Amino acid sequence: MTCNIAVLVSGRGSNLQSIIDNIESGYIRNASINVVVSDVHDAYALERARDRAIDAIFINPSEHGSKKDYEKYLIGILEEYSIDLILLAGYMRLLGNSFIRRYKNRIMNIHPSLLPSFKGLDAQKQALEYGVKVSGCTVHFVDEGMDSGPIILQQSVRVLENDTVESLSERILEQEHVIYPEAVKLFVEGKLKVQGRIVLTRNYERPVK
DSSP, X not given: OOEXXXXXXXXXXXXXXXXXXXXXXXXXXXXXEEEEEESSTTXXXXXXXHHTTOEEEEOOGGXXXXXXXXXHHHHHHHHHTTXXXXXXXXXXXXXXXXXXXXXXXOEEEEESSOTTSSOSSOHHHHHHHHTOSEEEEEEEEOOSSSSOSOEEEEEEEEOOTTOOHHHHHHHHHHHHHHHHHHHHHHHHTTOEEEETTEEEETTOOOOOO
């Protein structure tokens, strides 16, 4: 059985591209990105989707009277494509609680810090200003809080003394492109089990890349 995936985007979509590449290479099997949805009409992520013949849809927030109406329309699209898993890839809109509960433990996000440290925007800047020696990235299920859902995978990245926001962000992004596909693969293969805040990964050893 194929896992039907929707990816929600707002920007360039490099993590979207990573998921596409890993599906096309066969690393992630029995999965298909059925639709990419953006709240930004010229998001480059939409072009990435069209280049791979994936349906790409722009939903104009100004055409919907409220957040609830916007998400009702979005849910209609997800139902039309029989979506099993929703991936947030640089999606800048906060999802409503009713939407999150509807897709509980079926929405994933990637965040550029080792959660629970440095939640929200500008996580790399927060890390540098705090003076941490190690940062990284986290794939987690989305819950009603801000970057507070159960953690699936994390990868650390050393912070260098001469790092800028840009240089640290670039190295973290490289690791995002590794662990996000891994998390999707685990979900598709039925190897994730959520017990409260703990995500168990069944018979899983992280591959060396």
